[in-house]
Every structure is written in structure tokens, then in C-alpha cells.
């Protein structure tokens with residue numbers, strides 16, 4: 001699958017101390033530094049392409065873009081892979097509802113997503129991989145799980161036995177009852193007769209009438225949701241055999257903590273004989289005017305529609321950075337208007353003949369980002385600088401700051 005256009009990252013220039021990045025890890029329930037490495041491996045779960053990119057998606061991909069930018073700032077190489085769940089129940093259900101071919105629906109929404117990512121200046125993944133094109137890898141991974149005695153059949157459908165991973169549940173921290181409840185809400189089938197544990201996850205669904213199917217580990221069908229990410233991450237991230245974990249960061253929205261990331265991590269642990277990721281990083285959910293944004297409530301705000309209505313994509317970036325990535329946040333028209341005002345004020349300040357000192361401002365932004373990507377603090381530092389410029393402070397270099405906020409925060413002004 002084609003990724004999207006490369007984003008130019010200007011060199012920082014100057015002499016800046018770049019502290020080690022610390023990030024919140026869901027599994028350890030705290031903020032921990034990433035070990036210093038020359039190469040980092042990041043896997044971020046992509047969209048299921050049955051609807052356009054809404055602000056919740058934008059917030060997630062912005063989070064990992066900022067992490068990516070910081071690690072590059074450290075001088076490290078970042079290997080970054082993202083998937084597209086281009087075959088799954090929601091996609092087939094939406095295509096059937098709307099009377100269109102599921103492949104056409106997926107293609108149109110993937111195209112829209114790419115356009116949104118380009119507009120938002122999100123660094124593209126090195127590999128952008130659809131499940132359909134990775135089917136061979138998924139089948140290979142399932143065979144390996146079978147050889148580790150981690151699978152069993154219910155009728156002709158193949159399941160992953162979650163308890164074969166002794167650390168199952170340790171990354172998401174929910175009770176068995178809570179896990180069952182969430183599993184049921186998010187595509188799981190805890191009540192299916194014949195399962196050994198209600199939480200065991202579908203690996204391969206045998207062919208159903210009217211559904212597309214592929215050649216499988218034993219019979220035609222299609223894969224379960226969680227095995228795809230595990231198989232794609234382990235095959236496309238060029239793993240480091242010396243590391244204690246397969247990858248450095250598994251990322252996505254906080255709605256993926258359970259079951260999706262717990263399941264993929266458990267499967268990855270069995271496949272590789274080591275912990276899947278060193279950091280499990282999750283971005284908070286986006287609400288609208290204080291209400292959870294969801295398809296069922298019909299209150300999704302789509303990035304493409306905002307941009308088509310004339311909203312500056314950099315104002316969307318700014319507005320999303322006004323709150324910390326890890327907390328649930330609310331979107332509002334007032335937030336967007338405030339962001340648009342600040343983008344204009346910042347552009348205005350950057351075009352002044354004399355600007356307030358910039359070197360210390362850049363240092364403060366770097367420091368804020370190093371501490372768990374503290375974007376509210378970074379934006380506050382910029383606001384203070386803009387205000388100082390308007391008060392007549394001088395001695396700075398506008399070009400230097402402009403390049404730095406482009407490189408670090410992705411704000412190309």
C-alpha cells in the first residue's frame with residue numbers, strides 16, 4: 001500500500017541540549033524514559049477504512065508524529081509502520097448498508113485519510129500495510145502460534161488461547177469481569193459456546209456465505225482483528241535480536257488498550273519469546289462540547305470537512321496540542337477559533353523585523369516535549385514569546401524559531 005508524501009523536516013541548527021525522551025507507558029502505569037538507542041521501532045494501529053478521518057484519529061496520529069519528530073531530533077533513526085484494517089466486520093457492514101463494494105469503500109476512505117495526513121503534516125510511515133496484502137504473514141503467524149500450542153478450534157474457527165501468555169492482562173490492568181465487558185463491546189465474542197476462556201480471541205474465521213475469503217491456515221476465511229497488527233509489526237519493523245522487546249512503542253488510541261493491544265502483545269510475546277513492546281503508548285479520546293465523539297451519536301468532526309470549509313490545518317494541529325495527548329479532551333468551535341487566532345498572531349510575530357530572544361524559547365520547547373510530549377507547555381512558551389515580541393522585546397532570530405517549531409511541533413507556518 002502506498003504511504004503518503006514525505007514531510008520536510010527543517011534542520012534545527014544552533015546548539016541545543018536534547019534530553020532523553022520520557023513517555024507514559026500504559027503497562028507500567030507511569031512515565032518512563034525510552035532507553036537511548038540509534039534505532040527505534042514504532043508500530044501504530046491504523047484506521048479501519050469505512051469512514052473519514054475524524055478528530056480522534058487526527059489526535060492519535062499527531063501524538064505519534066510528535067514522538068517520531070522528537071526521536072529524530074535526538075539523532076536517532078525511527079522505523080515506523082502503520083497498518084490499515086482493510087478487511088473487518090465494520091467495513092463489510094458499512095459497505096452492505098450503503099450498497100457499495102467493500103473494496104471501493106476502503107479505497108475511497110484510505111485516499112481521504114492520506115490527504116488528511118498530508119494536510120496535517122504527519123510524517124508518513126516507512127511501511128503502510130493493508131491486511132489484505134499481508135495475508136501470507138498473518139497465516140504464517142497463525143501457524144507459528146499453533147506450533148506453540150496457543151490455538152484451538154471452535155467448530156471451524158481458530159482461536160488464540162490468551163492464557164498461554166502468562167503476562168496476559170498485565171498491560172491493560174482490567175479485572176476479568178471488566179475485560180469481558182469491554183471485549184464484548186469491541187468486537188469480541190465472550191459468550192460463544194466451546195471457548196476455553198471467554199477472552200480467547202479469534203485468529204481465523206472460516207468462510208461465511210456472502211463474505212470475501214482468503215486461503216487460510218486450514219481453510220478459506222478471513223483473519224481476526226488482533227493477529228494482523230502483531231504479524232505486520234513483527235515482519236515489517238526489522239527487529240533487533242539483541243533487544244529485550246520486539247519493538248519500542250506500540251501505539252494507538254486509548255480505546256485500543258483492551259482488547260486490541262493486549263491481544264496483539266500477547267500473541268507477539270508467544271511468537272517472539274519476549275515482550276512485544278517496551279512502551280505501550282495511548283492517546284486520549286476526543287469529545288465534542290463535552291460529549292464523547294462517536295459514530296453512534298453522529299457527532300464526529302471530520303478533518304477533511306474542516307479543511308474544505310477553510311480551516312487552516314495548522315490550526316487543527318495547534319488546537320489538538322492545547323491539551324496533553326494522554327488525557328481525554330473536548331473539541332469545540334471556541335477551541336478551534338482560539339487556535340486560529342494564535343496561528344495568525346504567531347505568523348505575525350515571526351514576520352516582525354525585531355523579535356524577542358528565541359534560543360531559550362527553543363530550549364524550553366525541547367525540554368517540554370522531552371517530558372512526555374508536553375504540548376500544552378510548549379504552546380504556552382510560544383504564546384509568551386509572541387506576547388514578548390508585541391511588547392517590543394528584541395534580540396531573537398525569527399527564522400531559527402520558525403524552523404524549530406516546524407521540526408519539533410510540525411507547525412509549518
Ligand code: ZN
Nearest residue numbers: 045046229260
Ligand atoms: Zn492494531
